Amino acid sequence: MEQLNNPLFGLTISFLAFEIGKYIFEKTKFPLFNPLLVGATLVIGFLYYFSIPLDYYLKGGDMIEFFLIPGTVLLAVPLYKQLNLLKKYYIPILIGGLVGAVTTITSTIVLAKILGIDRLLLISFIPKSITTPIGVEVSKNLGGIPAITIFSIVLTGICGNIFAVSICKLFKINHPVAKGVAIGISSHVGGTTKAMEMGEVEGAISALSIVIAGVLTLILTIFIKNFIIFL
Incomplete structure (x- = not known):
């Protein structure tokens, strides 16, 4: 077991998972077989089945988290290519971002209270x-659990990656800027990867919306x- 107590263990099983x-997603094209969801499930199942301490995995898993920041910054590349579009629609984008941020916080609080969540x-x-x-x-600022x-x-x-396309169709969201704002505000990088598949404009605006959100x-x-203290 001590042989697994090194960063390569977490990195290796994350990559393989x-x-x-x-591979499963490419073969089935089934939305629920999202690579990240399947990979996370496999890692959790592997650690649980073999009773491997989480700390062993985190030595490598935390290295992956470290690269999230520069990875997020790279989303500025498609945004740079759409600067003219940003200048044209900056007011709707900012208003959409504000409404989305308020809605996200409010809906979370309301649903948590209804469901009796701690x-x-x-x-x-x-x-x-x-x-x-x-x-x-x-989360740290609010006193939550990171x-x-x-x-x-x-x-x-x-969820954003899986359902973004279907939700846009369901609510007849057709404008590429509106799609980008909705996806980026509600589901950050996970949804933005899907937005980039939908189109360059959708991807660029979604990337911007991550920052705004x-x-x-x-x-x-x-x-x-x-106010949250009294919840």
């Missing part, structure tokens, strides 16, 4: 729709922090 998930879990779920680096800091926050962020991103959520939680 994702590749298996990717307050500590509630505040850990609040940053679920923003990118991980910002979400973790928001590990729970990361889980909720990953799950939200997977993160900044606005951070600002909003600062103002409502005192």
Whole structure:
């Protein structure tokens, strides 16, 4: 067991699990077989079945998390190519971002209260729709549990990746800018990867919306922090 207590273990099983998930998705094209979802399930199942301590995995898993920040920054590349579009639609994008951030926080609080979710879990779920680096800091600021926050962020991103296309069709969201804002605000990087498959404009605006959602959520939680104490 001690042989697994090194960073290569976490990196290796993460890579293998994702590749298996990717292979299954490419063969089936079934949305629920999202590579990230399948990969995460395989890693969790492997650790549980062989009773491997989570700390062993995290030595390599945390290295993957470290690269999330520069990976997120790279999303600025398609955005740069669409600067003219950004200048044209900056008001709808900002308004959509604000409405989305408020809706995300409000819906999380309301649903948590209806379902009787513990307050500590509630505040850990609040940053679920923003990118991980910002979400973790928001969670810490609110007094939440960063590990729970990361889980909720990953799950939200997977759901966005799986259901983005269907939801846009269901609610007849046809404009590429509207699609990008909706996907980026609600499901950060996970959804943005799907937006990039939908089109260059959708991907660029979705990438921008990740930043807008993160900044606005951070600002909003600062103002409502005192209110959250009484939840």
